[in-house]
Amino acid sequence: MGPKNKQESHNSPCLAVAIGGLELKNPLMTASGTFGYGEEFAPFVALNRLGAVIVKGLSLEPRSGNPPPRIMETPSGMLNAVGLQNVGARAFIAEKLPFLRQYNVAVIANIFGETVEEYQRVAEILSGAKGIHGIEINISCPNVNKGGLAFGARPDAAAEVTEKVRGETDLPLLVKLTPNVTDITEVALAVEAAGADAVSLINTLTGMSVDIELRRPHLANITGGLSGPAIRPIALRMVWQVANAVKIPVVGIGGIMSAADALEFLITGASAVQIGTANFIRPAATMEILDGIVNYMIRHGIGDITELIGSLNTNQAGEG
Amino acid sequence: MSEKESLLTAQIIDNRRVAPAHFLMTVRLPLSFATPFPGQFVMIRNDECDGPLLARPLSVYGFQRQQDHAVMDLLYRVAGRGTSLFSRMMPGEELCFFGPLGKGFSVPTGVKRVLLVAGGVGVAPLIFLLHKGLLPAHGKGIIETIFYLGARTAELLTGLERLCGSCDLKICTDDGSRGYHGPVTGLLKHDIGGFDAGDTVIYACGPKPMVRAMGNLLQDAPIPCQVSLEERMACGLGACLGCAVAVRTGEGKTDYRRVCKDGPVFDLRDIVFTSPAGP
Incomplete structure (x- = not known):
């Protein structure tokens, strides 16, 4: 590449990444459950500029979710126990997907079920729909007894659901992992062997908070999933562990609020990142993060984002 | 919107x-x-x-x-x-x-009498409604507006300066330091029988116990009531599904609606009062 070309590439760095056969224009995805079905954010976000939209988790039948109160703010984070409220896979295709189809953005359907068969049925229904580019299996919701955590906490169960869903779809398959396990790499390795194209992590950490005046839990569900900056260092550590253990791409999730946070995950080994709680706080967060990543790459003379992914230098301070 | x-x-x-x-x-x-x-x-x-x-x-x-x-x-x-x-x-x-x-209040046609029922800082959206939605309609149908304003104590009454002279004001305080001694729903209970359900509408906003009391009070009274609910929210855009409220749907089932997007104003009759922490 000549000097002129190099200069040009640095002014508009290449952000494209591939996640298990899914070609994305950039590594920014919206985390499931934090971006609705895309429409809610259209006034604030140029959806065409996103790498992918991951929609709210879908089940075979509509689900009404948990009773309120469902959320509580905690230091640098929030607890939620929404309980996988969703319109159901068929209503999503009929009512929500047409809106997203207008945009040039990859749509990833996040799916869950109470049984392996239900996961399979949802995957089958969604794989046949025009405008779905990938499937993310949620085996990690902490707020519903049978909302997937039963599958996500055990490597053999995680492998089983992955393998069965794999049999139903040719779409790129991501498996979203729970941090509520002793060793997340065991589960990651198990789903990789079962045919996952990528793993995304972490889902929320199970947490709790109490109103001391009433001596009642703040959430009707008693416990909830903790998200936001409070969990970021844990998420980053787990991405580091998993990226070193598996060969498939890792998608980093967990309290990413800024471009600097997203870059931490990319450098640590995530091939892409998902923006979650930040969408609630600043609806245009994804756009700000994308601009910030581009500015960083220009500032550091990085022409292609793949140069950045997994570039963490762990030499002793001073050596590198 | x-x-x-x-x-x-x-x-x-x-x-x-x-x-x-x-x-x-x-x-x-x-x-x-x-x-x-x-x-x-x-x-x-x-x-x-x-x-x-x-x-x-x-x-x-x-x-x-x-x-x-x-x-x-x-x-x-x-x-x-x-x-x-x-x-x-x-x-x-x-x-x-x-x-x-969110979706705001609506003023139905054919209304002659409006009751505004506010508890504490719940006065805010009702005063905005009074000035933007109701006073301009005075003389064009609405003949009477009564504002029930409640607070714990006299010094916690807010918005008075925006109410004086614009409507019939009825003040209630929990400690009796000004006006009616008791909750705003207590005074309303005295008066409610005197209103004709055919041409009266109620707008309410206040803390959860007040909303619950309104639900009980109006259970048997057929006067329509639009209530603005308060709930913890993360996004305000309808995405986080955190601000759920249980409502009766058209099919007679109970389902959740989002206070931020489907509300914050709801028909009081649709709200299902269930858990002690609910509205």
Whole structure:
């Protein structure tokens, strides 16, 4: 590449990444459950500029979710126990997907079920729909007894659901992992062997908070999933562990609020990142993060984002 | 909502204490900001300080367009860390601001008599409704507006200066320090039998126990009541599904609706009062 070309590439760095056969224009995805079905954010976000939209988790039948109160703010984070409220896979295709189809953005359907068969049925229904580019299996919701955590906490169960869903779809398959396990790499390795194209992590950490005046839990569900900056260092550590253990791409999730946070995950080994709680706080967060990543790459003379992914230098301070 | 919500930085013009733990904030907005309907709300957050993560929903108390900008009033009670930080902000400081959000009150045709029932800081959206939605309709159908205003004590009554002379005002205090001694729903209970359900409508906003009492009071009275609910929210945009309220659907089932997007104004008859922590 000549000097002129190099200069040009640095002014508009290449952000494209591939996640298990899914070609994305950039590594920014919206985390499931934090971006609705895309429409809610259209006034604030140029959806065409996103790498992918991951929609709210879908089940075979509509689900009404948990009773309120469902959320509580905690230091640098929030607890939620929404309980996988969703319109159901068929209503999503009929009512929500047409809106997203207008945009040039990859749509990833996040799916869950109470049984392996239900996961399979949802995957089958969604794989046949025009405008779905990938499937993310949620085996990690902490707020519903049978909302997937039963599958996500055990490597053999995680492998089983992955393998069965794999049999139903040719779409790129991501498996979203729970941090509520002793060793997340065991589960990651198990789903990789079962045919996952990528793993995304972490889902929320199970947490709790109490109103001391009433001596009642703040959430009707008693416990909830903790998200936001409070969990970021844990998420980053787990991405580091998993990226070193598996060969498939890792998608980093967990309290990413800024471009600097997203870059931490990319450098640590995530091939892409998902923006979650930040969408609630600043609806245009994804756009700000994308601009910030581009500015960083220009500032550091990085022409292609793949140069950045997994570039963490762990030499002793001073050596590198 | 007929116009789009916008995301912007708003400058504080004034922010002063109007009663113990109650503040009135006035912010400057660009003219492009959509005119809020009574009952709509905005999400505000102090982006500069190391404060709470989530924005706070506040209902619109007043809105005027000037020559080159718009001005919004927000009446709020210091209820926690987020609102406490707002209360310490100074004129000139900026807020991350988006709105207007949600579905507001509606004024049905054929209404002759309006009852506004406010508890505490719940007065804010009702005063905005009175000035923007009801007073302009006086003489065009509405012949009587009665405002039931309740607070714990006389010094916690807010919004009086915006009410004087504009309607029939009935004050209630829990401690009897001014007006009727007891909750606002207590006085309403005395009066309710005198209103004709055919041409009366009630608008209500207040703390959860008041909303629950309104539900009980109006269970057998056929007077329609629109109530503005308050709930913890993360996004205000309908995405987080955090602000759920249980409602009766058309098919007679119970389902959840989002206070931010499907409300905050609901028909009181649709609300299902279940858990002790519910509305």
